[in-house]
Amino acid sequence: MLFVDILKKLSVLQDLDGQVLIIRSMLDEDLPRARSMVLDKEAALKKALTTTQDAFRQKQVRQKSLESELAAKEDLFAKQKTLQASVKKIDEYNALNHTLEQIDHEITALEDVELKLLIEIDDNKKAIEALEAQTIEGLASLKAEMQLIDKRVSELKKEKQTLETEAIEAQKEVPPDWLNAYNFAKKQAKRPPFVVNIQDDRCQGCHLKISSEKKQMARDLKVPCHCDTCNRILLKFPEQ
Secondary structure, three states, X not given: OOHHHHHHHHHHHHHHHHHHHHHHHHHHHHHHHHHHHHHHHHHHXXXXXXXXXXXXXXXXXXXXXXXXXXXXXXXXXXXXXXXXXHOOOHHHHHHHHXXXXXXXXXXXXXXXXXXXXXXXXXXXXXXXXXXXXXXXXXXXXXXXXXXXXXXXXXXXXXXXXXXXXXXXXXXXXXXXXXXXXXXHHHHHHOOOOOEEEEEOXXXXXXXXXXXXXXXXXXXXXXXXXXXXXXXXEXXXXXXX
């Protein structure tokens, strides 16, 4: 087989393997990272809503507590007022009057706090309704994004399987000694290109200098020649 034919077949195989590696990287790294980002966004949306809802419920509990506290103060004020009406002595009347003034002051303070809290609750309720709508919309968008990722994963798996089948067939077209050399280069170099030209006395894979002996072997093309550093197959094309 002429070397130019071997080179063409190696180029076909290398192109197929390169496409498989790209898809494998997408399946193993890019798409899982994208999926993780979607899940993180989903969790953040839910957490933001839950945190806001929890704070709102705490204010509602506090408002109920204030209601009970206020009712107790008003009940105490009424009892003290009734008691005051029944006393005969002026000093007892004045003492109860002082107590009533103190209770009234406490009631006023509680009413002020409750009013402020009720306003906050009303505002928060509107904000929560808006946040709930935004969260539903956001989660729907993220669900659609996740579906696209899943669809892409499915497509890439099928494409990868097709390319791997084509690569197996392409290997059959390469002479055994060159195929063994190619597989060794692929295993050592990890990423394409696995077959490279020598330019300016340097391997175009790792860009390190090539010895004169290796350069001559690559030019003779009698047997596959590997770079001493990266183990890629070296070729020396005629100067243009």
